[in-house]
Amino acid sequence: MDYTISSIAPIVLLPFAAFVINSFIARTFTKTAVALSCGAIFGSFLFAFRIFKDFVFGNYATDYYIHKVFNWFDLTGGGQSFQVNMGVYIDNMTAVMLLMVTAVATLIHVFSTFYMHHDMNYGRNGRFFTYLSLFTSAMLGLVLSDNLLSVFIFWELMGFCSYSLIGFYYEKEGAGNASMKAFMTTRVGDVFFLLGILAVWTTVGSVTFTDIYAALAAGKFDPVMVLGIPLATFAGLCIFAGTMGKSAQFPLQVWLPDAMFGPTPCSALIHAATMVAAGVYLSLRIYPILEAGHLTYFVAVIGGITAFGAATIALVQTDLKAVLAYSTISQLGYMVLGVGVGSYNAAFMHLITHAIFKACLFLSAGSVIHSLHDHHTHTHVQEMPRMGGLKNKFKFTWIAMWCCTLAIAGIPFFSGFVSKDRILGDALLMALHNKAYWIPTILGFAGAFLTAFYMCRMMFLTFHGEPRDKDVYDHAHVEHLSWNQNIPLLILSVFTLGVWFSGSLTGQGLVKVASYDGKYEWFQTLIAKPKVEKFVSYKAEEFGAADTRVKNQLPASQYDSSYGLSEEEAHHIHHVHYMGAIASIIIAFSGVFLAFLMYIRKSVNPGWWVSTFSGWYRALQNRYYFDDFYIKGLIQRGLLPLNNFLSWFDMGVYDRIAVDGWAKVTHFLMGIAKWFDNLVVDTIAVDGTGASVRFFNVLLRTLQSGKIQFYFIMIILVLTGYVLAL
């Protein structure tokens, strides 16, 4: 397959074209706009699938990549070269990510036609799809980007779409504030991200990933210090702060639960599957910087804290979508933990599996919420205490949601088990080598237990037991199967099976790593850490230039060679992963069992836990007081006084002294100018001209008396004078 502008650009440009057209027609021709958005993303999916097919089934080497650039603008001149290139960088990770994003986005678009049809009357349906198209185009652009700058551009575009979609139901109380909160919180990370890009730029002179890798390999980062810390550490920290904002990592996690104000399909697409995962994707892309900056432990701890902390908060949530929101934060924490413990492909794998099962969970939750009405307030019901027993009415959704729940809980044969256990296994491996890693590892395992518990709690409260709100239950319609509601759920829940990702039903724990032959687990084969050395003398291809790729046959033991492990080490790794897998299977089942005891058998009373640990319970309900800390502490104590001071400075100093003072100076200067004008210009110049004319006029007029004798005297006098002078 040829990689030309016409085979890559449509992935981004089709949804973007849909966005541009829909911006004009969405209000009037809503149905056309919806069809256009869905068609565009499906077209993107087809183009992405070609690339995926080529990369995954093309038998290339693991580190094979395509890097095509075009010149964006050229400011070369005066002996200085300044070219800014944009381009696409496609490796196996990009190819898999492209397929996942387009596929999930297509299914969510289809589901949205079901979910949003009530809004059709207001023409808001079209607006929703317009934003969805812009969002998918930005996300795909980010995935294809070959440099940090265009990543940042698309990153901000996604942030804007997220902002608009969170505030979509702007008449809902709190939606506007929630969108503002999401935008401002991620902005904190984005500022650091931009700072990191600039720091890289100053040393490397380019922000392209391949240039950065080459600079790392050449050791250009080493001698440079920024603010007393090495450049790699500084840049890695700053860019990772962007990840923390976008992927809702501790301590910037506060925005994601509030983002649930948006329509549920947008929560599924943006706040579960793609945008929040983009942060993890970025940290995988800049993994060499994190490694060179010795930040992996920091990243692992952040991930561990997030994974565990969010899981604990999810324990006490009563809102269906809030549970999912916290579980998203928690799972993103696992991905970041995976990045931190060097579990590169498992972190990426968890990104993909999580995107699929979490999108499915959100869509299922959307199906349920959509059908539950409160007939007194005319709103949808999202509170789990008002649900219960819904499995009789939502048979299909119930099954789909259970698939996803088992996947996220880490039950064997489901995708979450494959990816999460690999992360935890690698974490365990790191902990055995380095004691400091026990902190994130234990947090990760504890979070896995809580994940299994709170997800099953959510399922039991929603679908099992007796209906707790009879009114809501009776008014809920029995689910009618419809293609645009159930097909997406069906496809997504099929892909929650682990076999799609592991290649073997048992997954990581039972695969013998050392003798791994490259045929078994395609994820392990495809995704590897970027080896920076090979980028030292690389050259990006121009778009339209001839294809010079070499199609490498895959080496036999790719995974083995990429780590360079001896037989003994590999056995050790295998052993540790085996133990990790056993541990997390036990942990997952005990979590499910505890939930079963509490909410089905009711032999363990949740109320007892609440009353015994009431302080913890309050802390969890208040989200560990993070919002209070940010709003009351940081904003009201810190920012507001600062703002007041700045406002005082502005009004008192700038306005009073500078602006008003300048006015006074001008007024004074105006007085001088006025005096000068009146006296010199007006009196002397203008009036003086008149006066002199008048003076000579008088003089000459006096001579012209008309008295002939006077003239005669003059003539005589002149003649006499003339004669006398002679």
Add this chain to the structure above:
Amino acid sequence: MMTLASYLFISFALFAAGVAVIIARKNIIAMLLGIELMLNAAALNFAAYTRFLNNNYEGHIMSLFIIVIAAAEAAVGLAIVIRFFQIRDSIHVDDATQLQS
């Protein structure tokens, strides 16, 4: 003994008398008379110079011309005066102010 100087003295006296008449008198006819005196002074000069210096008749001829011109001038001048008198009922020179701005 009649010398050139005595002729010129007479001529100067005549001319001075004419000038004095023109300056002093407001009567237009008197001023015309002053002009005649001045013309005659000039004519006398011509005659005197040609008699004492050239001894030919060119100066006499010029004198005759002057007499003729003086006559013509007097005729025209008197006509203007008469017309002026008809309009203004006066021959006072200060009344001729119509051209004054």
